[in-house]
Amino acid sequence: MTIAPDFTDTPLASLTSLVGKRAVVTGGAKGIGERIAYRFAEAGADVIIGDIDLDGATAAAAAIAAATGATVEAAALDVTDTASLAAVAEHAVAAGGLHLWVNNAGIFPTTGDPLEVTDEFLDTMLAVNVRGTYAGAREAAKRMSDGGVIINLASTAGFKGAPGISAYVASKHAVVGITKNLGIELGPLGIRVLGLAPSVIATPGVADQMGPLKAAGLDIEKRLAANPLGRGGLPDDIARVALFCASDLSAYMTGSVLAVDAGSLA
Secondary structure, three states: OOOOOOOOOOOHHHHHOOOOOEEEEEOOOOHHHHHHHHHHHHOOOEEEEEEOOHHHHHHHHHHHHHHHOOOEEEEEOOOOOHHHHHHHHHHHHHOOOOOEEEEOOOOOOOOOOHHHOOHHHHHHHHHHHHHHHHHHHHHHHHOOOOOEEEEEEOOHHHOOOOOOOHHHHHHHHHHHHHHHHHHHHHHHHOEEEEEEEEOOEOOHHHHHHHHHHHHHOOOHHHHHHHOOOOOOEOHHHHHHHHHHHHOHHHOOOOOOEEEEOOOOOO
């Protein structure tokens, strides 16, 4: 049986360090992605924030660099465009290597009545959340010559449904499957693949959907009050677990999706 590497005597500070690593965080201009970029930079990584909102990504990169002293830059990125994903991945390689890739970019539009969902709506949802995740992982893995870590943002909706979000649920079930199977397939290449399944997190995107969700029959406030911790989450609740996944603390893990959900799936 092969046992390697052995971190038994490695100091904790070294296990959590990302010094010498270069990370790409998709959809990192705000919300969970922005906070993951911050925590990675704080841990010593060079970070590229890729976002379709280049102005937002540029502002986030500047703020994180000023706060952490890390090298943080912005890149225009459309996760539905393979050429765009490849260009950002190539940029990371040219800058010194690609070691960490976070597929955070996603959309959360309320489906409403499932009998009224259009093909165009489904196409957009699946293009961003599913194809964007798979293609992002693929383009990153092609360029992780010395191994690396890919982190996919799934959701508790990848494990159970709720009123008004059928298309979103379908997309996040797919992200869970992608994470598990790529964990199997990329492990021999030294690439670990992990997923995070947040519940309701206080982000601008969720705030925009509160009204439509309630109209569709999903009372977010009631659902939050019913979880074991009795509260919603903050972007940093997810970012801290993302740092765990990216670091050597989780070196013996791949193909897993971690619920970060105040116990709502328990």
